[in-house]
Amino acid sequence: MALVVGGAALAAFGASRTSPAVILAGLILGELGLVCCTPTLIGGLARLGRLLPPAPRIALRDASRNRAAAAPAICAVMAAVAGSVALGGYLASDAVRDARTYQPLLPTGHVLVNRNDPALRPEPSLEQVSTAARHHLGASAVALVQGTACPSVGGPASYCSVVPELPADHACPFEPGDNLSATQRRQALADPRCRDRAADYFGSYVQTLVDDGSALPLLTGADPAATTAATAVLHAGGVVVTDPRYLHDGLVTVQVNEVRAGRDEVTTTRWDLPGYALTPTRGQPRLLLSATAARQLALKPVSNGWVINTSTPPSQHRQDRFTADLRGFGTFSLQVEQGAAPRDDSPLLLLLAAAAGVITMGAAGIATALAAAEGRAELSTLAAVGAAPAVRRLLAICQAGVIAGLGSALGIVAGLGTAAIVLFSANREYATAWPAMEPYPYLVPWPALGVLVLVPVVAMFGAGLFTRARLPIERRLD
Structure with a gap:
């Protein structure tokens, strides 16, 4: 938490001083702080899992017990999503700023x-x-x-x-060429x-x-x-x-x-x-x-x-x-004269979100497969006490949801914060520049966020689709 708070404070200080090196150092420290906090966050969520039904409770407990495998997967998802959201937020703001500064030659259509x-x-x-x-x-x-x-x-x-x-x-x-x-x-x-x-x-x-x-x-x-x-x-x-x-x-x-x-x-x-x-x-x-x-x-x-x-x-x-x-x-x-139409960066934003989505589904798939292999004995116990075959598939869905959902949520928060700090730094520099320049608006890249919110659902659907529903039954050989 000290790294998260200290990194955010350092990045905000660098933004107020328009220092890219300080901003970058603060963002790196903040990201490392989130990485270090991820195992503790998994443990906290596992303690809250006692209020949930058996499948999500077991999924959270397995993630908490195997933090060495779950935390890196969640952090990989977080880093990919954070970069996509941060760049998407900057591109969306830059497109609107270009439209605002557009100087038409004629009325639109002439x-x-x-x-x-x-x-x-x-x-x-x-x-x-x-x-x-x-x-x-x-x-x-x-x-x-x-x-x-x-x-x-x-x-x-x-x-x-x-x-x-x-x-x-x-x-x-005052003339713009003056050394003011x-x-x-x-x-x-x-x-x-x-x-x-x-x-x-x-x-x-x-x-x-x-x-x-x-x-x-x-x-x-x-x-x-x-x-x-x-x-x-x-x-x-x-x-x-x-x-x-x-x-x-x-x-x-x-x-x-x-x-x-x-x-x-x-x-x-x-x-x-x-x-x-x-x-x-x-x-x-x-x-x-x-x-x-x-x-x-x-x-x-x-x-x-x-x-x-x-x-x-x-x-x-x-x-x-x-x-x-x-x-x-x-x-x-x-x-x-076509008019001041905002630049359409949707293909690039969707491409970034798709790249983050591929990493998210890959990390969720690997972590889910490892959890399924390590929990085979528990699945046999569930079969012995009469659990329905669908429990195995539901458990895989919940395990993929923990990895993809938690990583995407942390990445979206980190990406929006990064974009806000970068835009604030640029606007701070523009506010003291002469001649005055149009500032960047603070916008949320909704197309990219929509895809990234959908990716955990797709990862859960894939885990449920490719997981066998039949519970394993272990036989003891005399």
Whole structure:
């Protein structure tokens, strides 16, 4: 018990300090403590067996008398089940965490179509794309997506970007590339201006497009009332942002950054344009410019492709038929938004549980066979006093249940505790990291647990199936 409690305490201490070596040492000590406690636990259960019917009482008594054989089998089952449950718990939590951190490109079911060779062949018209999309993808709406280009910039080394600028009172003062101290990280995590920028830290950017309101609902998935208000702003010559932090006093500050060919300096111009914040939306952050605003910024609209509204994500076969219909205009690539579906680790979890189940049934079978061989004399006594033949089979079932059931129960408890400590350590590290990261949820791998709970039942069934019911009768030779 000292090893169990001390190992758990050491693992918890290592988790609070995010020290993998200390966590591993604590888990090993805890497992060794459970191994050392198993013979005593068998003895305690045997004393409780006096309240049970004869078959399970004899099974517990035999396990207690032959602890040298029963304890290793139970510990083997416990170790296999604990490893399966611990890894299953981590995988289940990691799958849900990935789904929570998923950043969609479009509303679920929508499709973004891009031409792979726009300069080689003429571009299809919106009507041609709409006809193919309705026929093959089941589309209900199609809109042209237009990006921006700076006519004053030319040449292979040129660069132009158009982005909204955060107001000073909304901008986070800490940058992810800074070498922040522990105190500065705590300040950044506590600053409300730095809480909603997780998507901006790891490569996401604000996509700038030119639109008159036709592509807006397909790109953002906004409700009809918000779409109507945003479209009115675009028709009035304003701009629309999908992140309300960029809107200040009814205006949006737009930066135009240009790098001329043969020069290293960046030329930045800023414009305050009437704007509207469209929330809530789905998809990546976007800045939508009206045609009037684009001309004011000296920008040229360029075709980026088409966005298609579908009720369900189209299959690969339907996508292939759509691109084949437009083959005369070149080749096309499709980006289909499938949504944030949790990763399915069920096959791996079931494989781990099956491996633990094989070890459980093997250990239970060996221990049951040894107990049956050593208890042959007692079976003869039972036959002599008139016991029914089924008693032998029932006794084998109970002996297998003691080994498989006790080992599985200890393994499930140890595995869930191990997974909780590992996840707590990871979350402890994430809680002090900058930028802030999504923590792991604490989940129970129910598919694996279901299999592991069923395994002792299967082991008991196998013991009863392969055990002869006829009781042995010993004859004495004169």
